[in-house]
Amino acid sequence: MKSQQKCIVIFALVxxxxxxVALIFSAVDVLGEDEDILNxxxxxxxxxxxxxxxxxxxxxxxxxxxxxxxxxxxxxxDLAQKSVEVVSPxxxxxxxxxxxxFPQAKQGxxxxxxxxxxxxxxxxxxxxxxxxxxxxxxLLSHYGADVRYLNxxxxxxxxxxxxxxxxxRKHMYIGSxxxxxxxxxxxxxxxxxVYQCRCLAVDLHRIFNLYWQLEYKEFVPAIWSKRLSxxxxxxxxxxxxxxxxxxxxxxxxxxxxxxxxxxxxxLEAIFRVIQEAKRFIYISMTDYLPLLxxxxxxxxxxxxxxxxxxxxxxxxxxxxxxxxxxxxxHPLTFNFLWSLQSLxxxxxxxxxxxxxxxxxxxxxGSTQGVQHHRYVVTDNSVxxxxxxxxxxxxxxxAGAGLVVSEPGRSSGLSERVKWxxxxxxxxxxxxxxxxxxxxxxxxxxxxxxxxxxxTEDSGSPNASL
Ligand SMILES: *[C@@H]1O[C@H](CO)[C@@H](O)[C@H](O)[C@H]1NC(C)=O
Ligand SMILES: *[C@@H]1O[C@H](CO)[C@@H](O)[C@H](O)[C@H]1NC(C)=O
Ligand SMILES: *[C@@H]1O[C@H](CO)[C@@H](O)[C@H](O)[C@H]1NC(C)=O
Ligand SMILES: *[C@@H]1O[C@H](CO)[C@@H](O)[C@H](O)[C@H]1NC(C)=O
Numbered sequence: 001m002k003s004q005q006k007c008i009v010i011f012a013l014v015x016x017x018x019x020x021v022a023l024i025f026s027a028v029d030v031l032g033e034d035e036d037i038l039n040x041x042x043x044x045x046x047x048x049x050x051x052x053x054x055x056x057x058x059x060x061x062x063x064x065x066x067x068x069x070x071x072x073x074x075x076x077x078d079l080a081q082k083s084v085e086v087v088s089p090x091x092x093x094x095x096x097x098x099x100x101x102f103p104q105a106k107q108g109x110x111x112x113x114x115x116x117x118x119x120x121x122x123x124x125x126x127x128x129x130x131x132x133x134x135x136x137x138x139l140l141s142h143y144g145a146d147v148r149y150l151n152x153x154x155x156x157x158x159x160x161x162x163x164x165x166x167x168x169r170k171h172m173y174i175g176s177x178x179x180x181x182x183x184x185x186x187x188x189x190x191x192x193x194v195y196q197c198r199c200l201a202v203d204l205h206r207i208f209n210l211y212w213q214l215e216y217k218e219f220v221p222a223i224w225s226k227r228l229s230x231x232x233x234x235x236x237x238x239x240x241x242x243x244x245x246x247x248x249x250x251x252x253x254x255x256x257x258x259x260x261x262x263x264x265x266x267l268e269a270i271f272r273v274i275q276e277a278k279r280f281i282y283i284s285m286t287d288y289l290p291l292l293x294x295x296x297x298x299x300x301x302x303x304x305x306x307x308x309x310x311x312x313x314x315x316x317x318x319x320x321x322x323x324x325x326x327x328x329x330h331p332l333t334f335n336f337l338w339s340l341q342s343l344x345x346x347x348x349x350x351x352x353x354x355x356x357x358x359x360x361x362x363x364x365g366s367t368q369g370v371q372h373h374r375y376v377v378t379d380n381s382v383x384x385x386x387x388x389x390x391x392x393x394x395x396x397x398a399g400a401g402l403v404v405s406e407p408g409r410s411s412g413l414s415e416r417v418k419w420x421x422x423x424x425x426x427x428x429x430x431x432x433x434x435x436x437x438x439x440x441x442x443x444x445x446x447x448x449x450x451x452x453x454x455t456e457d458s459g460s461p462n463a464s465l
Contacts, residue, residue, distance in 0.1 A: 043198055043199040045199070045239070045240035045241060046196065046240065046241045047194055047195065047196055047197035047200070047240055047241065047242050047243075048194070048195040048196060048197075048242075048243055049192055049193070049194050049195070049242055049243055049404075049413055050066075050067045050072060050192070050193050050195075051065075051066045051067065051190070051191075051192060051413070051416055051417065051420065052066065052067050052068065052069045052071075052072035052073075052173070052175065052190070052191050052192065052193055053066045053067070053068065053069060053188075053189065053190050053191075053420070054068065054069040054070070054177060054183060054184055054185070054187060054188065054189040054190075055188055055369070056104070056185060056186050056187070056188065056360075056368040056369045057103075057104055057368075058360065058362070058368055059188065059360055059368055059369040059429070060427075060428070061188075061369075061423065061424065061427055061429075062423065065416060065419060065420075066416075066420065067193075069175075069177055069183070069184060069189055069191065070107045070111070070184050072173065072191075072193045073111060073165070073173065074111075074114065075193070076165060076167045076171055076173060076193065077114050077115075077118070077167075079167060079168070079170075079171055079195075080118065080121075080123045080167045080168060081122075081123065081168055082123060082124065082168050083123065083124045083125075083126065083166075083167070083168055083169070084115075084118060084123055084124070084125050084126070084165065084166075084167050084168075085126045085127075085165065085166040085167075085205060085208045086115075086125070086126070086127050086128075086164075086165050086179065087127070087128045087129070087160070087162045087163065087164055087165075087208060087211060088127075088129065088162075088163050088178045088179035088180075089130065089159065089160055089161050089162070089163060089178050089386075090129070090130070090134065090178055090179070090180065091129065091134045091136040091137055091178075091179045091180070092108070092134075092136070092178075092179070092180045092181060092182070093108040093109060093111055093112040093136060093179055093180065093181055094108065094109055094112055094136060094181070095107075095108040095109050095181035095185075096109065098181060101364070101366070102185050102186055102366075104184065104185035104186070105181045105182075105184075105185045105186075107181065107184040107185060108180065108181025108182075108183075108184050108185070109181070111179075111184065112136065115140060115143075115145070116139070116140060116143040117143075118143075118144075118145075119143055119144030119145070120144075124144075124146065125140065125144070125145040125146070126145070126146045126147075126148075126208075126212070127140065127145055127146070127147045127148070128147075128148050128149075128150060128160070128208065128211040128212055128215075129147065129148075129149055129150070129160065130149070130150055130152050130159055130160035131149050131150070131151050131152070131153070132149075133147075133149060148211070148212055148215040149215060149216070150211055150214050150215060150217075150398075151216065151217070151218065152397075152398065154217075154218045154219070155214060155217065155218075155219070155220055155257075156220070156255055156257060156258075156396050156397075156398070157396055158255065158392070158395075158396025158397040158398065159396070159397050159398070160211070160397070160398045161386050161387055161393065161397045161398060161399045162207075162211070162253075162386050162398050162399050162400050163175065163176065163177060163178055163386050163400075164204060164207075164208075164386070164400055166201050166204050166205045166208055167201075168201075169198065169201050169202050169205050170195075170196060170197065170198050170201050171193070171194065171195050171196065171197070171201060172193070172194050172197065172200065172201045172204050173191055173192070173193045174191060174192055174204070174251075174384055174385075174386075174400065174401070174402050175189060175190055175191015175192060175384060176189045176190055176191060176286075176372045176373055176374050176375075176386070177189040177191060177372070183372070186366070186367070186368050186369070186370070187369070187370050187372045188357075188359075188369045188370060188371045188372055188373070189372050189373070190284075190372075190373045190375060190384070190420065191384065192384055192402060192404075192413075194242075194402075197240070199231060199232075199238055199240075200232075200238055200240075200249055200251070200402075202231065203230060203231040203232055203238070203250070203251050204251050204400065204402075206227070206228050206229070206230070206231070206260075207251065207253050207263075207400050209227070209228060210224070210228050210253075210258060210260065211398070213225075213228075220257045220258065224260035224261070225260075226261075228260040229260050229261040229262050229263070230250075230251075230260065230261065230262040230263040230264065232249070232250040232251070233250055233262050233263065233264045234250060234252075234264040234268055234269060234272045234403075236250075236262075237249060237250050237405070238250060242404065242406070242412065242413065243412060243413070245406060245412045246406070246407075247404055247405065247406045247412065247413070248404075248405050248406075248407075249402065249403060249404045249405070250264060250269070250402075250403055251264075251400060251401065251402050251403075252264045252265060252266045252268065252269035252385070252400065252401040252402075252403065253265065253266065253398070253399065253400045253401070254266040254267070254387060254393075254394055254397065254398060254399045254400075254401075255394065255395060255396060255397065255398065256395075258398060265394075266385055266387060266394060266399060266400075266401045267303060267304075267394050269383055269385075269401055269403050270304060270307070270376065270383055270385075270401075271303075271307055272403070273376060273378060273381045273382075273383045273403060274307045274308070274311055274376070274378070275307070275311075276378070276380060276381060276405075277311065277317050277378035277379060277380070277381070278317070278378075278379050278380065279317065279318065279378075279379040280317060280318040280319070280320070280378060280379055281308070281311060281317055281318070281319045281320075281376060281377075281378050282319075282320045282322075282376065282377050282378070282418060282421045282425075283319070283320065283321045283322065283375075283376045283389075284322045284357075284371070284373040284374075284375055284376075284421055284424065285321070285322070285323055285324070285373065285374060285388060285389050286323075286324045286371065286372050286373065286374060286388050287323070287324065287328075287329065287330065287333065287388040287389065287390050288321060288323045288333055288336065288337065288388075288389045288390070289330050289332060289333055289336065289388075289389070289390045289391070290302060290303075290304065290305035290336055290389075290390075290391065291332065291390070291391050292391030292392055292395060293391070293392060294392070301391030301395075303391075303394070304389050305336065305340070308340060308352075309340070309343060312340070312343060312344060312350050312351075312352050313343060313347075313350060316349045316350060318351040318352075319340075319351070319352045319353075320352075320353050320354075320355075320421075320425065321337060321340070321352075321353070321354045321355070322354075322355050322356075322357055322371070322373075322421070322424060322425055322430060323337065323354065323355075323356055323357070324356070324357050324370060324371040324372070324373075325356035325357060325358040325359075325371075325431070325439055325441035326359065326367070326370050326371075326441055327441065329441040331438065334433065334438050334439070337354040337433055338354075338433060338435070340352050340354065341353065341354055341433060353432070353433075354432075354433040355425060355430040355431060355432050355433065356430065356431045356433065356439050356441065357371040357424065357429050357430050357431075358429055358430075358431055358439070358441065359371070359429070360429065369429065371424075371429075374386060374387065374388060374389075375417065377414055377417040377418050377421055378414070379414070380405055380406060380407055380408075380414060381403060381404065381405040381406075381414060382403070382404050382405075382413055382414050382417045383401055383402070383403045384401060384402050385399060385400070385401030385402075386399035386400055386401065387399040387401075
């Protein structure tokens with residue numbers, strides 16, 4: 001009799017435990033928020049893409065063939081009916097004090113006002129941001145925005161570098177620009193806006209949702225909700241019509257630990273794009289530095305550098321690297337680029353060239369057109385991401401990317417991005433790398449305010465100047 005009772009008690013306990021476990025797991029799913037998809041039926045597969053750029057007014061580079069970033073972002077807000085989700089590494093749109101010096105700076109303030117007015121139009125603005133809370137985001141929450149903060153220091157000891165928008169889970173923007181008045185005026189930025197592309201937008205929204213759920217978390221969860229799993233990956237592309245031509249695409253994210261089921265990392269995406277190039281790989285980057293440095297020590301980080309060497313030497317693919325030349329450019333950048341370039345001397349079948357994009361220095365010492373690009377274009381694909389090609393970016397920081405491939409077509413998006421690359425490459429601001437000569441990227445040091453603490457911190461607002 002006694003043992004039968006014991007049995008019942010144990011059975012009841014086991015049941016309780018099972019129910020509890022089930023509840024925990026379903027809670028994870030409940031947190032996965034509202035239904036975002038799509039039983040395959042309403043996955044529109046006819047999408048439009050525009051290349052958006054910010055080119056400062058007094059930089060003599062043509063805007064032809066691309067849309068202005070400001071106009072692009074406003075067009076997204078015009079379309080918004082239900083929700084606007086924004087992630088930006090930092091917020092600094094209020095340019096009141098800068099307007100006199102940089103007339104275009106008011107664009108930042110106009111965008112901020114637009115975002116402040118969304119709630120009144122019945123559109124929900126959701127923002128994820130790194131710490132610490134910014135006054136601008138406090139203002140936006142005062143105007144009805146939902147703002148969530150990620151403590152990246154606790155999560156990965158890195159920073160949030162992601163920069164993208166998802167509008168109505170239908171349209172999206174991804175690119176180099178932060179929500180910063182400088183990105184709409186004096187920096188040279190490039191991004192993509194994809195319209196009417198529900199499935200791809202939902203996949204990017206899932207990355208946004210992942211950040212959304214990490215608010216105030218001190219550690220990265222070991223399991224992720226099913227609702228955060230990737231819809232598409234490097235092995236399972238989204239196939240669709242992009243501007244009337246057949247294309248495939250997927251989104252990628254970083255770092256490795258922010259990786260639900262099936263999500264391709266940025267590094268894997270870049271690897272795939274480099275690997276599938278047949279003729280050329282053109283790269284436009286703010287920083288290129290194959291080092292993984294921490295406070296205590298640095299080591300060589302070969303991942304991307306190694307891929308490029310392999311493409312050059314073993315596959316004879318032509319590589320061009322356009323790197324930003326600015327005050328914060330690490331001096332070793334030149335050594336590493338020179339080392340890549342000398343790999344091909346004097347081999348005929350190998351072609352590698354590096355150039356530096358120097359901004360224009362105005363009379364008052366301010367710089368216009370610091371190149372802030374982060375993309376790679378090959379003969380068949382484009383990758384646009386949020387991270388610089390520096391070791392610690394991929395290891396610790398959060399970012400996202402978009403890969404679009406157009407096999408067999410040469411007049412689509414890749415062709416347009418290549419056109420932009422060529423335009424910049426042949427512009428007066430691109431200076432070739434010369435042997436034994438380190439270019440001076442900080443010619444404006446006499447007037448600029450140095451931020452020594454930020455030298456490697458390519459993403460901070462101060463460093464962007
Ligand atoms: C799919 O889209 C059509 C038209 O846009 C709409 O009428 C229909 O309700 C949608 N179906 C589902 C399952 O959402
Ligand atoms: C922008 O900054 C100025 C001061 O620099 C301040 O007076 C103004 O209220 C700010 N505007 C917004 C919308 O925050
Ligand atoms: C973020 O996490 C770090 C490390 O756990 C902690 O020291 C810091 O106080 C946290 N910041 C905030 C604002 O909670
Ligand atoms: C795609 O089509 C739109 C509208 O027709 C056009 O404005 C845009 O420039 C095209 N995009 C590309 C990359 O060609």
